[in-house]
Amino acid sequence: MSERLPHGSGRLAGPRPFPDAAVVELGKPQLRANLHKATHTIRNKRARVVDELPDWEKLRLAGSAIKSDVMARLPELLVQFEAAATAAGATVHWARDAAEACEVVTGLVRETGADEVVKVKSMATQEIELNEALEAAGITATETDLAELIVQLNDDQPSHILVPAIHYNRSQIRDIFTERMGDAPAGLTDEPRVLAEAARLHLRRKFLSSKVAISGANFAVAETGTLVVLESEGNGRMCLTLPETLISVVGVEKLLPSFTDLEVFLQLLPRSSTGERMNPYTSMWTGVTPGDGPQNVHIVLIDNGRSATLADEVGRQALHCIRCSACMNVCPVYERVGGHAYQSVYPGPIGAILSPQMTGVSASGVSSTLPFASTLCGACYDVCPVRINIPEVLVHLRQEAVDAHRGKPSAERTAMKAMGWVMGDRRRYARALRAARAGSAPLAAVLRRRKVRRLPWPMSAWTASRDAPLPATETFRDWWRRTR
Amino acid sequence: MRIALFVTCVNDLLYPDTGKAVVRLLERLGHQVDFPEAQTCCGQMHANSGYRDEAVPLVRGFVEAFDRYDAVVAPSGSCVAMVRESYPRLVPEAAGIAERVYELSELLVDVLGVTDVGASFPYRVTYHPTCHGLRMLRLGDKPLRLLRAVEGLELVPLPGAEECCGFGGTFALKNSDVSTAMLADKCAAICDTGADVIAAADNSCLAHIGGGLSRRGAPVRVMHYAEILGGGS
Ligand code: SF4
Numbered sequence: 001m002s003e004r005l006p007h008g009s010g011r012l013a014g015p016r017p018f019p020d021a022a023v024v025e026l027g028k029p030q031l032r033a034n035l036h037k038a039t040h041t042i043r044n045k046r047a048r049v050v051d052e053l054p055d056w057e058k059l060r061l062a063g064s065a066i067k068s069d070v071m072a073r074l075p076e077l078l079v080q081f082e083a084a085a086t087a088a089g090a091t092v093h094w095a096r097d098a099a100e101a102c103e104v105v106t107g108l109v110r111e112t113g114a115d116e117v118v119k120v121k122s123m124a125t126q127e128i129e130l131n132e133a134l135e136a137a138g139i140t141a142t143e144t145d146l147a148e149l150i151v152q153l154n155d156d157q158p159s160h161i162l163v164p165a166i167h168y169n170r171s172q173i174r175d176i177f178t179e180r181m182g183d184a185p186a187g188l189t190d191e192p193r194v195l196a197e198a199a200r201l202h203l204r205r206k207f208l209s210s211k212v213a214i215s216g217a218n219f220a221v222a223e224t225g226t227l228v229v230l231e232s233e234g235n236g237r238m239c240l241t242l243p244e245t246l247i248s249v250v251g252v253e254k255l256l257p258s259f260t261d262l263e264v265f266l267q268l269l270p271r272s273s274t275g276e277r278m279n280p281y282t283s284m285w286t287g288v289t290p291g292d293g294p295q296n297v298h299i300v301l302i303d304n305g306r307s308a309t310l311a312d313e314v315g316r317q318a319l320h321c322i323r324c325s326a327c328m329n330v331c332p333v334y335e336r337v338g339g340h341a342y343q344s345v346y347p348g349p350i351g352a353i354l355s356p357q358m359t360g361v362s363a364s365g366v367s368s369t370l371p372f373a374s375t376l377c378g379a380c381y382d383v384c385p386v387r388i389n390i391p392e393v394l395v396h397l398r399q400e401a402v403d404a405h406r407g408k409p410s411a412e413r414t415a416m417k418a419m420g421w422v423m424g425d426r427r428r429y430a431r432a433l434r435a436a437r438a439g440s441a442p443l444a445a446v447l448r449r450r451k452v453r454r455l456p457w458p459m460s461a462w463t464a465s466r467d468a469p470l471p472a473t474e475t476f477r478d479w480w481r482r483t484r
Numbered sequence: 485m486r487i488a489l490f491v492t493c494v495n496d497l498l499y500p501d502t503g504k505a506v507v508r509l510l511e512r513l514g515h516q517v518d519f520p521e522a523q524t525c526c527g528q529m530h531a532n533s534g535y536r537d538e539a540v541p542l543v544r545g546f547v548e549a550f551d552r553y554d555a556v557v558a559p560s561g562s563c564v565a566m567v568r569e570s571y572p573r574l575v576p577e578a579a580g581i582a583e584r585v586y587e588l589s590e591l592l593v594d595v596l597g598v599t600d601v602g603a604s605f606p607y608r609v610t611y612h613p614t615c616h617g618l619r620m621l622r623l624g625d626k627p628l629r630l631l632r633a634v635e636g637l638e639l640v641p642l643p644g645a646e647e648c649c650g651f652g653g654t655f656a657l658k659n660s661d662v663s664t665a666m667l668a669d670k671c672a673a674i675c676d677t678g679a680d681v682i683a684a685a686d687n688s689c690l691a692h693i694g695g696g697l698s699r700r701g702a703p704v705r706v707m708h709y710a711e712i713l714g715g716g717s
Pocket residue numbers: 272320321322323324325326327328350380383384385386387388
């Protein structure tokens with residue numbers, strides 16, 4: 001069913017299968033150390049502030065219920081949102097995919113005559129590769145979120161949805177500033193306060209001169225047409241209030257039915273993402289307020305594969321995501337490889353279920369390998385503030401990936417089928433156990449221990465780093481038969 | 485109480501001592517244990533790897549083998565999690581039996597109400613709570629309560645215990661390098677405890693951990709906790 005709806009484009013998938021991309025990242029010890037330190041710090045902080053709330057589980061249930069309701073009546077809520085935002089003085093645009101969204105935004109900036117814009121940190125604009133589109137149109141975009149700025153200055157890609165520069169440590173950031181910022185003060189140290197001050201001075205000029213700001217939104221309230229942005233630095237608020245024109249790119253799944261629903265999410269999000277009890281800067285705006293803030297307000301609603309995702313009954317829960325990043329901060333796979341191996345703006349556990357759905361699981365490259373990039377350990381599901389059952393969706397997508405290739409020869413399928421056939425019958429199964437035991441007995445006798453150091457393919461992947469057990473001298477069922 | 489043992493295919497072939505320990509333990513506690521020979525495999529590997537069609541006959545086979553029992557015990561957190569979480573979705577008729585299948589510590593602590601099983605084991609032991617036992621079955625401290633009651637056993641905490649060892653079934657093969665990186669951290673944490681034995685509720689995770697420890701030449705013994713509980717005093 002999901003095949004019938006258009007898939008998304010933009011920065012959602014890359015060409016390399018996940019295991020290949022992961023190997024490259026695993027070979028970077030500095031990256032591993034940075035990630036270990038950062039993910040453990042945030043995850044512990046989150047755990048502390050979540051544990052102190054007696055009604056956390058109820059909040060999660062409420063968050064999940066509200067999002068399910070949104071997905072069940074998304075078309076109706078979108079129309080309601082458009083009407084409310086338009087009535088409040090905003091102009092609402094619709095974009096099917098990344099290219100269309102970039103075209104709309106570029107056109108809007110051009111209309112203002114501006115050749116530079118300031119940007120509020122936003123996943124949606126990263127997803128549609130807006131900065132590149134603007135650059136091609138001769139418009140300079142400056143990221144104002146400190147971490148996004150670091151990544152942008154270094155011509156790099158974000159590797160985390162909340163902390164895009166999580167893969168750098170302080171001294172690496174100092175080097176990037178010194179070499180690339182242009183106006184970095186001499187003798188910059190790697191103290192966080194000094195680095196933040198350097199960025200502040202660098203950005204101030206931009207805030208004062210820019211006539212256009214571009215943002216995303218964490219939430220869009222259907223009832224009132226209000227957009228909501230949460231951030232920690234206050235730079236976002238500068239962008240949202242100072243320029244004449246404000247253009248916000250918003251995924252259609254960001255809707256909430258009513259203003260009071262924010263009560264739930266403004267509790268869930270800060271504790272899950274930054275580990276703070278309350279968010280430092282929460283900005284809300286509803287269309288245009290005459291004489292106050294931007295007077296030219298645009299909202300670009302993007303689909304880009306979201307409808308295709310919504311069509312999948314099991315997989316659609318991925319659209320509930322509020323981009324808190326808690327799942328990647330606890331993910332043992334993300335912790336080892338970082339965000340770039342996922343080759344999408346959405347890395348980690350949520351990326352492993354969201355990106356392949358937006359692009360289509362059977363797309364070549366990383367997409368069909370992402371559902372397998374997990375041990376199904378369940379740590380992500382435990383922390384997700386909107387209770388997205390990520391392991392369940394992973395297994396569901398594995399099924400889809402396997403089904404997409406049914407009929408094509410594959411050693412794995414042959415093995416799985418053979419094992420299914422053997423295990424489907426007790427006699428065949430008992431015979432196979434005995435054969436496995438007998439077959440390995442000579443080897444065990446030679447080795448005089450029940451471990452092997454090297455096995456042929458595909459088990460060679462196992463014995464590359466681990467010894468493998470050999471069958472026991474007598475199976476359990478033979479022992480039972482013999483002694484009972 | 486008459487209890488059926490679901491030994492699991494991995495234990496049947498590779499770790500029969502775990503099955504024997506469960507039988508010994510339950511009989512020592514005065515219960516009758518049955519081993520329905522029609523049992524084979526729960527189908528977890530198939531289902532979790534995306535081969536639902538191949539898993540369904542195994543689910544039906546499981547229902548046939550065990551449906552007549554009031555309680556089924558399995559010395560494997562992940563196989564029990566498979567039955568409880570996935571069976572009702574794969575085969576609706578399996579919902580009934582899914583509720584009567586217990587991981588060993590659930591059967592002992594929740595159903596039979598025992599924590600001191602009269603075992604003795606004079607060693608330093610650390611415990612790895614495997615992911616499915618921890619987060620799907622929510623075993624909590626049940627296995628630890630059982631181990632603490634064992635005479636002579638010194639339980640030492642495992643730092644980062646709740647973190648996955650990197651096994652994940654076919655993940656260990658498909659994403660072998662990431663798996664190996666996770667395993668390295670787990671092995672280091674285990675060695676740092678200075679324990680004689682690393683115990684867990686799942687022999688497949690232990691095969692992974694044990695394979696890593698033995699490759700490093702670490703002098704830590706790997707044991708299913710059922711084998712510790714099954715040892716008499
Ligand atoms: S999936 Fe859940 S935990 Fe992960 S980023 Fe989204 S809301 Fe947060």
